[in-house]
Amino acid sequence: MAKEYLGEFEELVLTLVAALKEDAYGAAIAEEIETRMKRDVNLSAVHVTLYRLEDKGFLKSNMGGGTNERGGRRKRIYTITNAGLAMLKAMKEARVDLWKLVPQLKIG
């Protein structure tokens, strides 16, 4: 079976869901990307990526509470599944493995 593969942005979002724990929802993730990575992000892109990851089985979600600044609308809180975690780990390891192949100290 072909190995599942994550895109760069997908990996980023997935990692952030894992990191933000109870507070992982669309707007928060987008904000986090903007502040931490200093990179402009499109809210709808984050949403679509979250749905896609959910379809692939790396995330699951349920509706959380609403706050005043959201006009009382509830958030969809995402949590990473075991499969998602395994995927992240596998990708990280693969990268580390590759990284090891690169000559680290290049002199001359």
Next chain:
Amino acid sequence: MSEKRINTPHRFLRWFSPPHLLEEIEGDLMQRFERDVKSVGERKAKRRLLWNTIRFLRPGIILRGKKSTNINSFDMFINHIVFAWRIFKKEKFHSLLNVSGLALAITVGIILVLILQHDLTYDQHHLNHSRIYRLGARQEMTGDDFHGAITARELGPVVQAEFSQIEKVTRIEVWGRTLLTLGDNESKSFYEEEIIRTDSTYFDLFTHQFLAGDKNSCLTDLNSIVLTNSAAQKYFGTTDVIGKAVLIENKEYAITAVIKDLPENSHLKFKLLISGIPDRDWFDTPSESFWNPDVYTYLLVKEGFDPNQFSVAFQSIYNKYLKSTGDRIEGKYTPILEPLASIHFHSTLKADFPQGNKMYLYTLVGVGVFIILLACINYMNLATAKSTSRSKEVAIKKTLGSVNLILIASFFVEAIFLSLISFLFALVLIKIILEGTPFNQLIGKNLAFDIKEQPQLLTISLAIAFAIGCLAGSYPALSLSRIPALKSIQVFSRDNFSGTSTRRILIGIQFAVSFFVVTSTLFMQDQIDYVRSRNLGFEKENVLVVPIQDTTIQKQIVPIQNEILKNPNILSVTTSQSVIGMTNTHEKWGMWAESKEGMKVNGFTVFFVGENYLETMGIELKAGRDFLVGEQDMLKSFLANEAAVKAMGWEDAIGKKVKFYQAKEDAQVIGVVKDFNFASLHSPIEPALICKIPQEHGFLQVRIRGNVSEAIQSIQSQWKAFDSAYPFEYYFLDKRFDDQYKSDSTQIMLMNVLSYLCIFISILGLIGLSSFHALRRTKEFGIRKVLGARTTQLISLLSREAIVLIVVASLIAVPASIWASVLWKEGFAFRSPINYLLIVLVFMGAITVVFSVVFLQSYRVARANPVDSLKYE
């Protein structure tokens, strides 16, 4: 607090977002907006919000259904197609039968659409067509009830002047064969049949595309002429012809415009258009002229025009212009308005342009639908016949949890898949038929399957293929998916579940339909043969017709006749103004005729003839005498046909008084001729009079006995001496007469092709089914053989069922085809009796074909050594 400020983006979001995603997205958007208000201010934040909202308008959001169903059903669909493809490859023979049947069905379907598209849009290319009416009239008087498409040229202007609802009127006078000479120094001459003369308003009513010249001014001058593209090319080899001159009957016309050729589906066809309709001045009273229709009158009406109201208001015109003559001849005059687009198919008027035959269209569509049905039945039959092997597949699918709906879908996909493959073949077939065969010529149309020109054709034809696939797949889908899962896995229940009886009925329907189409076609052919071979009351064979072109010939007619008669191959020569069988040129005349209540006006068809008419045409004299040679009978004596005698109620016709409407002196009937069919056998024989006239013009008619080609050659060689201006032209009377059935023949030819298709498709189905049946009974036959059955017995066992079906099918089809042929023959005044021999012949043919197909398919199985057949599987 912020709700109101951001109302617009929210409403927009609600419009496109799936409801189950709405809350979270809205929440996130608002949260972001609040943050933006703090950092960049409200105005900018609002703009960002709008932009962010718009960016949610993407497929990942809009198309997101409820979780996961989406992807799953798509996978299932791919799976169905993979399945269909495997079955297609596995069952090569059956797939081939199915694809050829379905491809034919789709081809027929698409060509039918093309024909319908062509025929149902007659005259709709004229932009104003919904506001254009043709004004015809019903003129009744004793002995004549004329529903004519033509009206008097005086009527058009009067109607326009009297009714405010009518915007413009244009009149059209149709010319017969006319000699045309090009001006300039090119002294070329052509005969042209399609010339019309019209008013300057013509282009205000009718839409044409101009290649050169001006729409508004090209007809304003008298003696202007407008050419179509092909006419210009033919005469001058170029369309750059403005200002050049054309001579018609020694009058010079200047070319003022060139228009594109008329679309095939126009009821009014012409190549040349001449301006200006002159007045008529040869009637005693103005009122009389209104009763003598001669032109086509078209009205462009204003919006909100009511035809019924027009008919009522017409009474005032009648009183003003028509009444005085109407009272004299005890006539009645009713205007008839026909919408332009309905003229071709719905008009039933006389003196009209060639009509479309609705019956013909219905028949075509009917048979086309039959063929599609036959092909679909083939598919159904083969599919359900396979149910034994398919039932296992169904059972396993069911066991694995497939729901009925998905099973049904899979059978539909299979059928549609096959029909789409057939569609590709059909496209090739259509291309070949329309461009590689004389099909278009045969049906007298110019059909083209041009997707670039008409992109909607692709959609329509795909829809046809799709619909045919659905129809074919419907029965297998519903019946096979019902197979109970448990039963079909059991080894011993080998018999099929979806009934043999249904399949029998379907095959029976196929037989019946094919039988019906074939016998109906033969009945039609029989009728046409009948009208062709019927004794017409004159002898149509071996008569040469030579048009008398002008007065040069006319003046020399007696020497010409004498010269021609010197040839021993020629029996006699005559002239007449119109030729029997040329329907359009027989004019009906209102004449005074003696009746029990004194002289009354009555309608007669009058033939104006020269010497030796009866002898040359082979018309039989029943009573009285023929015209005497010389002048004494000219215009003073008439020959009447039997129909005229009957119409007038004369006991002894000889000596009865008749005269032309305007004639001063009485003339009398000197003889009675046997009825002869001067028009096609579509119409009954009408009262007619034959009158001898001094001016021998029209057509020279020569009866030949003996060597035809020698006779023609001798006339041809003599002709140059009499006339150098015109080429010698001739045709044969019988051919011209039979040309009247040309559209009938075309229809029969098409029906023939279609009935072959029916037979072909039915045989395809029969082959598939009988081969399957034979294979299925391999073991049974082995056992029967071991027990002593002979090969012939086995074959008869297999064919018995098919023969029974044929008998039952013919019982249904024969009455139906008799009924259909009676309906079709209603268009003829002379009908052939029902030819029962044909039915017997078709029946024998069907039995032979069915039996040989079954025989070929079962022979191998029936012959097989029981040792092998028992080992089968």
